[in-house]
Amino acid sequence: MKLLYFAWLRARVGCAEEEVALPPDITDVAGLLDWLRARGPGYAAALADPSVIRVAVNQDYVGPEHAVRDGDEVAIFPPVTGG
């Protein structure tokens, strides 16, 4: 699975992009975020507040219950501020 991070989430996680092998018991976005939080203090800090986290799977906005599987492109970022 390809993970992308943007804006201050990228800065806190410490990378813009990584490839991860998803454990088989991780099946949705909420599970993925929990798994990431457990990977280290940078992840835990970056993902601490769900109210300022948005997730896109294969470039569409999704909620915490959305399924994820290996091969997906999952982007994690704060609320957008363009325009």
Added chain:
Amino acid sequence: MKLLYFAWLRARVGCAEEEVALPPDITDVAGLLDWLRARGPGYAAALADPSVIRVAVNQDYVGPEHAVRDGDEVAIFPPVTGG
């Protein structure tokens, strides 16, 4: 009093502008329009339908009860179609 006509009202009345001496018993817009209608068939035809006539006195829109006096600039025209 200076009278101005615009658009198809100008075409029907047959002039763009004229000076008239207002009879002393004409005191409002409604009276002025009645007096003009009696001046000839061109005026009567042009001013026949009040629903498509707008009047400005000294460059402000006014209703039929608005006072008119000698020295005023009175413009008579159809509903506007700019923009």
Added chain:
Amino acid sequence: MIRVQREDFDVGAELDRLAAGNHRVGGIASFVGLVRDLGGGERVAALTLEHYPGMTEKKLAEIELEAHRRWPLDASLIIHRYGRLEPGDRIVLVATASPHREAALAACHFLIDWLKTDAPFWKSEETPEGERWVSARSEDDKAKRRWTGGEQ
């Protein structure tokens, strides 16, 4: 600013000038009205815009002042042409600059709606059947009424 003129205008240059050097401005909204040719039986070769010099400037200035009273605008511009125009020609430009996007957009909409019902311009079209004076649209009165209710 108000301009009533026979000549065409340069939209890009006008919009640039509106916010030039003012870094408080976050958004510029604009509307450009063009001469349409609907084709078919309604074919219009050209139209002529007549106006009431003096009252035109007075009404446009009043409309602009009202927009500044209702919204926090840093600048605004109304340019309206008169004379003979052909399909595709620009007729009118309305533009507003504000620190706030919503203010710029709403004020621009307001200005063109009010201008349509209040500025003394009249269009006559050149059609294959001869000159035809354009009738006022009841939709325009309706559009203006949106701004005269309790909405602002």
Added chain:
Amino acid sequence: MIRVQREDFDVGAELDRLAAGNHRVGGIASFVGLVRDLGGGERVAALTLEHYPGMTEKKLAEIELEAHRRWPLDASLIIHRYGRLEPGDRIVLVATASPHREAALAACHFLIDWLKTDAPFWKSEETPEGERWVSARSEDDKAKRRWTGGEQ
């Protein structure tokens, strides 16, 4: 049409192109977003716009398609810049062309409102205290909700 680019754009030329040769178009509405510097303690020297290549284009295309579904538009354009921008610089252009003034104005407003909440761009500001990521505004969500109710 959608463009996501580092370079500036020429508003006048873009608007001209939008209706070029199409005499059905009666109005072009546009909105240009600029980098603001509010001065004082909020002084911003510059900002950097980051985006999500691929998803940006996808979301902008969806937003544009939705506008065409809701209003009779002959043409539309969204240009959004990324990279480092200074106060006064253009960030975004949204423009719509329609036979009908109301359609052009409403669709333009809709496009910029939706773009603000849906297009994956993020601004960071250079301030005297260092880099600061801009927070999302709840007003933007509210502005978008206007278009998701029963109003259209």
